[in-house]
Amino acid sequence: MKVIVFHSYKGGTGKTTLALNIAISFARQGYKTLAIDADLNAPTFESIFVGLNPKYKFNDLFEFELRKKALNDDDGKEKSPPQPKDLPINSLIEENLDLVFAESKPKFGFGLLSMDKNFHVGALKKLMETKNEFEKLGYDYLIMDTSPSLNLASINAIIIADATLIVLRPNKYGIAGTTFLIKELYSMLGTVKRKDYIVFNQVVSKTPTKLVNQWQKHFKKRLDVETIGIVHCDCGVALNMLFGNLIVEHEENKEFSKVINKIVEKLNHDLL
Numbered sequence: 001m002k003v004i005v006f007h008s009y010k011g012g013t014g015k016t017t018l019a020l021n022i023a024i025s026f027a028r029q030g031y032k033t034l035a036i037d038a039d040l041n042a043p044t045f046e047s048i049f050v051g052l053n054p055k056y057k058f059n060d061l062f063e064f065e066l067r068k069k070a071l072n073d074d075d076g077k078e079k080s081p082p083q084p085k086d087l088p089i090n091s092l093i094e095e096n097l098d099l100v101f102a103e104s105k106p107k108f109g110f111g112l113l114s115m116d117k118n119f120h121v122g123a124l125k126k127l128m129e130t131k132n133e134f135e136k137l138g139y140d141y142l143i144m145d146t147s148p149s150l151n152l153a154s155i156n157a158i159i160i161a162d163a164t165l166i167v168l169r170p171n172k173y174g175i176a177g178t179t180f181l182i183k184e185l186y187s188m189l190g191t192v193k194r195k196d197y198i199v200f201n202q203v204v205s206k207t208p209t210k211l212v213n214q215w216q217k218h219f220k221k222r223l224d225v226e227t228i229g230i231v232h233c234d235c236g237v238a239l240n241m242l243f244g245n246l247i248v249e250h251e252e253n254k255e256f257s258k259v260i261n262k263i264v265e266k267l268n269h270d271l272l
């Protein structure tokens with residue numbers, strides 16, 4: 001099993017859109033795929049996959065003991081913490097795509113959203129165990145959608161990743177901010193074993209090719225990070241959002257789907 005984490009410096013760059021569409025593409029190719037909403041600050045899966053109502057959320061794996069303590073609930077009703085196998089539910093849109101939701105009402109400063117380094121050390125251990133458990137369940141790919149910028153929960157996801165897709169919009173602060181993010185990540189974690197890629201998203205059509213080449217060279221030369229995809233601004237994607245849907249119909253002739261499938265092909269090639 002391979003873990004692919006979607007991350008960004010700024011919010012709103014397209015992580016969730018790309019993560020879900022790439023997860024669907026993996027699933028359609030027959031890979032057993034699990035997409036995890038690990039954007040704990042601003043979860044989205046619940047509003048996209050309406051009506052699925054999973055019993056347990058991603059947070060439950062990590063915060064069970066803490067919540068018990070907070071409630072002073074030694075003889076609480078639920079004595080044993082949920083296990084990783086209790087979390088995934090089928091997406092109902094693809095047989096091979098399962099989902100894990102995040103708590104829809106984030107408790108800022110609590111548990112995974114706290115700055116408590118000791119808690120996050122424990123959470124990382126739990127995350128590593130969880131990864132092993134998901135592998136035992138037969139998943140080929142784990143796709144994790146994170147909260148933007150450097151926060152301890154997202155860093156833990158990146159630590160367990162086989163690949164990180166760093167999504168940015170190509171403008172001055174997007175490029176500068178992402179360069180800063182990658183440098184910080186490398187000084188903290190190094191590149192050991194993990195493959196990092198850049199995805200330029202929402203690229204306005206008619207952007208000069210020369211400029212696109214310059215951005216790619218910038219990341220390759222300065223940080224040795226390869227570009228895996230250039231996704232144009234696509235009104236079809238934005239239009240889907242009108243209906244609260246980040247999932248784009250995969251029609252082979254549509255440029256968006258072609259780029260998604262190419263990214264999946266490259267990840268398959270590089271990771272498996």
Ligand SMILES: Nc1ncnc2c1ncn2[C@@H]1O[C@H](COP(=O)(O)OP(=O)(O)OP(=O)(O)O)[C@@H](O)[C@H]1O
Nearest residue numbers: 011012013014015016017202232233234237238241
């Ligand atoms: N290629 C694209 N073309 C047009 N619109 C896009 C494209 N990619 C994403 N969007 C739109 O941009 C908005 C932000 O996308 P999305 O929610 O996926 O970003 P995000 O990085 O997950 O944001 P956040 O950091 O808040 O979680 C959405 O309205 C989405 O429809």
Ligand SMILES: [Mg+2]
Nearest residue numbers: 015016039044
């Ligand atoms: Mg998102």
